[in-house]
Amino acid sequence: MKTNRSEDVQQDKTMIQKRLIQFLFLVVLILLIFLDVDLRHLAFTWIPKIISNATGASQVSEIENISTPEPPTPVPYVSPGLYLVEYPYKYRFLINEPKKCEEQKPFLVLMVPVAPHNRAHRHIIRSTWGGESSVQGKVVKLFFLLGLQAGEGAERLQGQLLQESKEHQDLIQSDFLDCYKNLTIKTMVMLEWLDSHCSGASYAMKIDSDMFLNVPNLVGMLVNAPKTNYMTGLVARGSAVLRDRKSKWYVPVEIYSHSQYPRYALGLGYVLSLDLPKKLVEASRHVKALYIEDVYLGLCMEYLGIPPTDPPSWGYFNVFPVPYSRCGYSRLIATTTPENNVNPLWVWKDFKRPGLHCVNGQIHT
Known part of the structure; x- marks a missing residue:
């Protein structure tokens, strides 16, 4: 007991x-x-x-006996939400051409955002308007801007991109996930690159990969353009903020409370003087990021008190496709291309062949 x-x-x-x-x-x-x-x-x-x-x-x-877990493998950036954008943020360049502008001293830099897998568009652009390296005595330089591909085959694609970069030396790739909702990140990374590696150029143009560009007309316009605080393109005014959840461009009130956007240049193709990238990157630290990239630049321009300006001719930039004709294309700077079976290589070859484009203001074939 x-x-x-x-x-x-x-x-x-x-x-x-x-x-x-x-x-x-x-x-x-x-x-x-x-x-x-x-x-x-x-x-x-x-x-x-x-x-x-x-x-x-x-x-x-x-x-x-329990070992310290290995740190997770880094993965491409994924947006925290459908309408939120993580910027400012420290992104790194995986493929870069940091010396090209310093070596070639371009007057104009063409920046083309394109999906990593879309080599066909890059080939077409290099073979057409992107291949014009000297226009009216001015050096023109072309670069393609890419993010990271995700999913199956991403590693193999990355190897192909490295090989393409060796061949053409015109790829700029950063470590964000390349998708529509990250276009603002892509645009801001482009501006960071221009400020860091190409600030000695006079102008840059961001242009989509499905566009036709008349480079001589663009250079001709820029010869007489302002040298600072200059952005132009197809300028939108009084655009309504879309609150319909079914819309591709829906923006919730908590992201942007106003009913209209400030003036902005449409993202299909806009031109800016090379003093602006640094200013826009700085402005981005004070302006809440929005996933609609051209609108976001408009918000940053509004913060700076620098409104985009209209081009000298209202027909220079076209959001709706202009049917191809030598005369019609000779008068514009940029247009979206028709979604039909017209071969862009044939269009370019026909547009550049010798002879007058127009006769007495009419189409000449």
């Missing part, structure tokens, strides 16, 4: 010790959290020793 009572007392003492140690452990843990101590380190150093005092050495060996 005495033996049983002694055992009960001993068990009670052991239980009290365990409870006391557990209580002290919780107090220490709360203090560590309050002091912002790295608990991941403690979890694999101190905690096993504390537990050993409470539970015995047999359990310690099991815990000490």
